[in-house]
Amino acid sequence: MNTRILIIHQSAIVAEGLQRLLQNSSLQLHDHLRMFNDPADITIHSGSNYIFITTSALFQSLYKMQLINFSESGYRFIQCITDPATSRDNLCLEAIYLDDSQNQVIEKVRNTINSFHPDKNAVISSLTDRETEVLKLVSLGNASKEIADKLNISTHTVITHRKNITEKLGIKSISGLTVYAILNKIIDTDELSIDDLI
Amino acid sequence: MYSLSQKLADIIHHDHQLLPILNRFGIRLGFGDQSANDVCKSLDINAEFFIEILNTYHDPDYFPRERFLDFPLPLIVEYLKKTHLYYYTFYIPEIENQLNTLIASAPGANNLSLLTRFYLKFKQELHEHLEYEDKFTFPYVLNLHTLYLQGSAITNPELLPVRSIIEFEEEHSDVDSKLLDFKNIIIKYLQADYDDNKCNTLITTLFNFEDDLRDHSRIEDKIMVPKVLQIEKLLFPS
Numbered sequence: 001m002n003t004r005i006l007i008i009h010q011s012a013i014v015a016e017g018l019q020r021l022l023q024n025s026s027l028q029l030h031d032h033l034r035m036f037n038d039p040a041d042i043t044i045h046s047g048s049n050y051i052f053i054t055t056s057a058l059f060q061s062l063y064k065m066q067l068i069n070f071s072e073s074g075y076r077f078i079q080c081i082t083d084p085a086t087s088r089d090n091l092c093l094e095a096i097y098l099d100d101s102q103n104q105v106i107e108k109v110r111n112t113i114n115s116f117h118p119d120k121n122a123v124i125s126s127l128t129d130r131e132t133e134v135l136k137l138v139s140l141g142n143a144s145k146e147i148a149d150k151l152n153i154s155t156h157t158v159i160t161h162r163k164n165i166t167e168k169l170g171i172k173s174i175s176g177l178t179v180y181a182i183l184n185k186i187i188d189t190d191e192l193s194i195d196d197l198i
Numbered sequence: 199m200y201s202l203s204q205k206l207a208d209i210i211h212h213d214h215q216l217l218p219i220l221n222r223f224g225i226r227l228g229f230g231d232q233s234a235n236d237v238c239k240s241l242d243i244n245a246e247f248f249i250e251i252l253n254t255y256h257d258p259d260y261f262p263r264e265r266f267l268d269f270p271l272p273l274i275v276e277y278l279k280k281t282h283l284y285y286y287t288f289y290i291p292e293i294e295n296q297l298n299t300l301i302a303s304a305p306g307a308n309n310l311s312l313l314t315r316f317y318l319k320f321k322q323e324l325h326e327h328l329e330y331e332d333k334f335t336f337p338y339v340l341n342l343h344t345l346y347l348q349g350s351a352i353t354n355p356e357l358l359p360v361r362s363i364i365e366f367e368e369e370h371s372d373v374d375s376k377l378l379d380f381k382n383i384i385i386k387y388l389q390a391d392y393d394d395n396k397c398n399t400l401i402t403t404l405f406n407f408e409d410d411l412r413d414h415s416r417i418e419d420k421i422m423v424p425k426v427l428q429i430e431k432l433l434f435p436s
Binding site for chain 1: 258259261263309312313315316319372375376378379380382383386387388412416420
């Protein structure tokens with residue numbers, strides 16, 4: 001899952017400075033680094049991790065509720081503190097100060113990115129056998145409830161498997177998953193008509 | 199960021215991806231050294247609206263929500279309709295052509311036909327979505343706007359097709375995620391002996407289409423819908 005970093009700061013100097021600094025780092029951000037003046041302009045894409053680097057003022061604003069919602073969705077906050085008298089808000093994992101060095105800033109952002117993957121050794125590329133089974137049944141047009149009955153597991157577990165499959169493969173729609181299953185010979189199209197499946 | 203006093207030709211030299219936007223406003227090439235403002239004036243185009251649309255399209259981080267909320271609904275709806283038309287007449291057939299060219303470049307590869315199936319499914323859903331907005335959502339928005347101008351409260355709301363714009367606008371994410379799936383299948387999972395350049399052309403078109411759709415959804419979800427909700431609040435006694 002990719003991580004998007006959004007800088008929300010009213011000061012152009014701070015926002016542009018942070019952006020430049022992170023772009024020049026070894027962090028692989030590419031087009032996942034954006035600046036905003038107004039939190040209302042942000043579009044959240046499902047399937048991404050988010051880190052918000054924000055001005056302290058935001059935590060005292062009308063947007064506080066939205067920030068709490070974001071936080072509950074698992075998104076992370078880094079507070080950018082320009083006034084030394086301000087303290088770090090509880091929502092924030094880290095705080096960046098004006099006199100931090102480039103390395104300190106990058107380290108704090110890296111820590112935050114890593115907090116999304118507590119188990120760094122886990123390889124998350126190939127599907128487990130169970131996930132492959134679930135994928136097969138999804139591709140054949142079964143609803144979660146039917147899959148649960150067939151595999152003798154709870155619907156809740158099926159939904160978790162489906163979420164993991166989508167995350168690993170980067171494919172969300174059922175017809176997309178079916179194409180993947182056919183390409184990888186998880187389902188046998190000799191016995192089935194492709195027209196019925198996709 | 200572009201301004202109205204700039205020469206339109208300079209703007210296009212700087213970002214040629216804006217060409218289709220010009221066409222949506224009815225601007226065609228050959229405008230010489232005229233400024234953006236002069237071109238708009240000669241064609242009776244709302245220049246302020248034009249330049250804001252150009253800027254948001256040019257820079258995905260720029261979105262002056264407050265500014266957009268000031269523009270009248272019919273102007274916004276007109277632009278959205280033109281965008282739909284562009285999808286019907288350009289992107290949808292173009293992607294299909296490029297896909298067919300790609301498939302023709304690898305005659306033996308059966309798995310490429312899967313892409314066609316998937317694309318046709320996506321196309322069907324996109325069509326349904328666009329048609330629904332053209333047939334129901336936009337007329338509803340325009341009707342509501344007229345009623346608002348007349349200052350008449352709705353006396354019999356049961357005659358309106360729905361009670362709120364919210365009932366119309368639900369389906370964006372499905373279309374978006376199918377397009378993303380389509381790209382991912384080609385980029386990550388498809389192995390066939392096709393012509394690389396033809397595949398690159400198709401992928402580039404898909405990325406451009408995705409950007410265009412994102413910009414389009416942003417105007418619908420963050421400008422049109424909130425404006426309509428405001429009017430609904432005024433017109434429908436709750």
